Amino acid sequence: MARAVTNQRKSINTLIAWAIGFLIFFPILWTILTSFKTEAEAIASPPSFLFFHWNLDAYHEVQERSNYFLHFWNSVVISLGSTLVGLAIAIPAAWSMAFVPAKRTKDVLMWMLSTKMLPPVGVLIPIYLIFRDTGLLDTRIGLVIVMTLINLPIIIWMLFTYFREIPGEILEAARMDGATLRDEIIHVLTPMAVPGIASTLLLNVILSWNEAFWTLNLTAAKAAPLTAFIASYSSPEGLFYAKLSAASTMAIAPILILGWFSQKQLVRGLTFGAVK
Amino acid sequence: MATQHSRAAARFMISPAVILLLGWMLIPLIMTLWFSFQRYNLLMPGQGGFVGWENYYFFFTDPAFVSAIVNTLMLVLGVLIITVVGGILLAILLDQPMWGQGIVRILVIAPFFVMPTVSALVWKNMFFNPVNGLFAHLFKAIGLQPFDFLAQAPLASIICIVAWGWLPFATLILLTAMQSLDSEQLEAAEMDGASALAKFFYIVLPHLSRAITVVILIQTIFLLSVFAEILVTTSGGPGDASTNLTYLIYKQSLLQYDVGLGSAGGVIAIILANIVAIFLMRMIGKNLDI
The missing domain is CATH 1.10.3720.10 (MetI-like)
Incomplete structure (x- = not known):
């Protein structure tokens, strides 16, 4: 009985935590997704989440221009x-x-x-x-x-x-x-x-x-x-969402990956040992 | 243990760092102080000279100064409230048993690693834009008028952007502190019939108080200097609505080329930051036993 209750609580925790985690991460996810769209799809209303024509055009253009x-x-x-x-x-x-x-x-x-x-x-x-x-x-x-x-x-x-x-x-x-x-x-x-x-x-x-x-x-x-x-890209290039997203994705990707390895050091490095 | 010889060697090893930091601190500081008492405009060479407190007088009586101070305080306080309250709640949530905790933590921490210019531009264009932004689509879908966030609520929008970037920092530090909380204490309170709220206010919050103070002080130091987010979203406008002290000084010195006035502002920014720094240094110093 007690075990069932803990599992139920654990499920609720999991659900809430994942939902909040997803919301906080969403701007980054949205940027990554948009970078694979065409410019037209990037501003389409209503925006499409996954079902669009995946392509790398924006990346090519960022490098070319x-x-x-x-x-x-x-x-x-x-x-x-x-x-x-x-x-x-x-x-x-x-x-x-x-x-x-x-x-x-x-x-x-x-x-x-x-x-x-x-x-x-x-x-x-x-x-x-x-x-x-x-x-x-x-x-x-x-x-x-x-x-x-x-x-x-x-x-x-x-x-x-x-x-x-x-x-x-x-x-x-x-x-x-x-x-x-x-x-x-x-x-x-x-x-x-x-x-x-x-x-x-x-x-x-x-x-x-x-x-x-x-x-x-x-x-x-x-x-x-x-x-x-x-x-x-502040303006007006910022209005080309696919290109903005492609440039942004390439700028943050290396650090996101490095950052995930450095979570513990982050606390230590930025609090000067005041929080352990 | 330390011999005369090793002490001399130690002094030799430490000297490059000390000399560099001393130069980095003193030279610009003295120059800023010096300029702040000079008439010095890059557009008007040859019109220099000592002007006493004039730059400070102009800086203080500039109507933009008062609004910049208010904006700076609102920005710092707004971000602090969101990140500290949100950080405490998230730290408690992430400390609970759940599946995939590691992944959730990665998702929550990610925004901290996004460079300020990227986060500002992504929010500005892809979320806040009144025509094509995601919020505009969302508002339309539920039948509301689109809202031009950065024009009608510039400071609040910037607070959101900055808070999004700092929430992970607060969460991570508070979570680290949370994990050092003795779970037996909580269990004992539970057995005595303490409610969840009582446990929070009498056990969790006091335990976190030190970490909360550190988060507040460190973030304040960084938040007083918010710059990139303002530059690429509103350029301080409309009017002075989103100009903080850092941006005001930048405008006066690098856009209007008034070195004297900008320097007077710089001195004031240094004094403000030092007030916070004194408290932070004391906290860190207490924890450092040599």
Whole structure:
């Protein structure tokens, strides 16, 4: 009897949760579906949900009429580039703070975090003018620099929380067993640090890929990543729903897939360890 | 354990990060402060000079400033209310036993990974458009007049778009907190005959309070800077109806080229964000034991 009741409750939960999940996901699903329609079908009234002439015309047109892959490549270079440069700077810093904490380590960490609280619009003008005068406007290098700096605090924080979970005694044990510094780094530290570094990399690629303040303000055409490219569909191209959907689907697909792998790291990375 | 040698090495390893962040923070900050006291318009070169508090005076007395502050507050509060209330309900729902929980969670979290320009344009054109949008079709189907969301309720529409993107974040964090709730506590309350509401208000909500605070503070930092969603949907209009502080400063500095005025606005935005940041930093600092 009790079991029947739980099963009934479970069924109701399942039903409600799936319905809500579907509703929240619907705009994304609708975008994906529309990208496979023709322009006429995309604005047909009443709209057809599944029974339309599935085709890839919109995708072809997006690439033909605007250099889509250039912007895709810009997004890859900017998000991956800034994350890798950020990691190269952050790994030693997080490493030393986690294993050789000093009196002021906590203050340094908090101060680094505070730079993340600076609203971008507060420093937009100086950065814009510096970029204008140094020829960095609308260059990928310029955006890699800005993205590295705005994500550096998050990268350091995430790495710090991961590194702190590596027990320091294990290093001493390895040393006792006669391991050289090289052995120590390759066989002991690296395997333990890699998962944390990978999670940090994943989350920061996602954050940089979707960043839309600096990319919109500091790029025009050449270095525009997908965020800025899609913004150019604002009007009137936005009224061609199939093309808008195709461009949007291609812009969000890689990150949706990466994002699903990074759910746990997301909480850790974005709450700075305040919620576990 | 830490020797003199290893301390020096540690300082050496940390210095690039410190120097870069220090430069990133101080140089633009000092420049913004400096510009905010200057007459500096990119269209009128050679008319510079110190003007004292004039830029601040103009910024504060601009009627757009008051509406931008109101809009900023409405946007932040509106999104916070939707995402926190919705996030709590969703976290409780997702914490229940069900089939296919993993898949539902993936569906709910997905909007967080959609870049702001995509979500804004998809909502603007494919849902809110008064002629071909999905809501227009829906309204027609049930015999209502189509409603031009972004023209007649621009701020509310933008709140919807932004809230859709942040709801997953709130849900995910609250769900994480929910899962650390001791189920024995709930069972004990149940045995004592506590109603579902009593359990929610006396056990679940107090347990979530810390996570809720974190969600509110982090989201506020990001929501004060909402920009892309406004740029591609309404461009701040009609009039100033959907212009927030960030967008107002952008308009003054990069569209009207008034660096001085924009910088004064920037200083104000920094002060506002810092008020929130102080509370957030305190919460995080308490949790960090070194």
